[in-house]
Amino acid sequence: MSVTLFNDRLPHRTIGPRLLCKMSAWSAAATALAALLNPTTVSAQQADGERMFRQRCGACHSMNPGQKSGPHLTGVIGRTAGSIEGARYSGAMRASGIIWDKATLNTFLATPRRLIPGTTMTVAVPDATQRAAIITYLEGQQPKANN
Ligand code: HEC
Numbered sequence: 001m002s003v004t005l006f007n008d009r010l011p012h013r014t015i016g017p018r019l020l021c022k023m024s025a026w027s028a029a030a031t032a033l034a035a036l037l038n039p040t041t042v043s044a045q046q047a048d049g050e051r052m053f054r055q056r057c058g059a060c061h062s063m064n065p066g067q068k069s070g071p072h073l074t075g076v077i078g079r080t081a082g083s084i085e086g087a088r089y090s091g092a093m094r095a096s097g098i099i100w101d102k103a104t105l106n107t108f109l110a111t112p113r114r115l116i117p118g119t120t121m122t123v124a125v126p127d128a129t130q131r132a133a134i135i136t137y138l139e140g141q142q143p144k145a146n147n
Pocket residue numbers: 053056057058059060061069070071073076080081082083084088089090091092093094100105109118119120121122123124125134
């Protein structure tokens with residue numbers, strides 16, 4: 001008689017709550033993993049670049065014609081430095097005569113003041129891989145009509 005009682009109760013008491021706990025931990029992990037993996041289905045570098053742009057440039061630069069403290073960067077590749085009307089540029093940027101391409105952007109972002117002494121943009125991206133991702137993202141952000 002006592003054996004039946006034992007078999008009957010033990011599984012419920014010991015496995016029940018712990019199993020539930022494990023299952024919810026697993027589903028939380030699976031959700032986090034799915035969120036991590038999802039952007040890579042679009043294009044790893046584009047998504048990376050977009051995320052980094054938002055984190056490191058987005059406070060000062062928008063992607064819409066409309067300024068924050070820095071000039072908007074829609075269609076920046078192929079654009080003359082310091083050429084957006086209404087943006088607050090340093091004299092150094094306006095006088096630089098640079099036309100932004102991948103190479104000049106790469107040099108600028110590595111050490112802004114080395115390329116343009118006197119620029120008021122001092123934020124740098126020292127990591128070459130991160131610069132490449134951001135530049136790839138910028139390259140994809142060309143204006144739809146004439147800008
Ligand atoms: C703290 C604000 C700030 C941050 C953050 C910032 N910038 Fe700037 N950026 C500026 C300002 C201000 C200028 C204008 C500089 C000047 O005129 O000397 C500028 C200018 C530029 C220009 C030249 C644009 C033109 O029209 O000639 C580019 C390109 C640029 N930034 C890219 C970036 C990128 C990419 C990032 C992120 C990695 C970034 N900036 C982060 C403030 C910022």
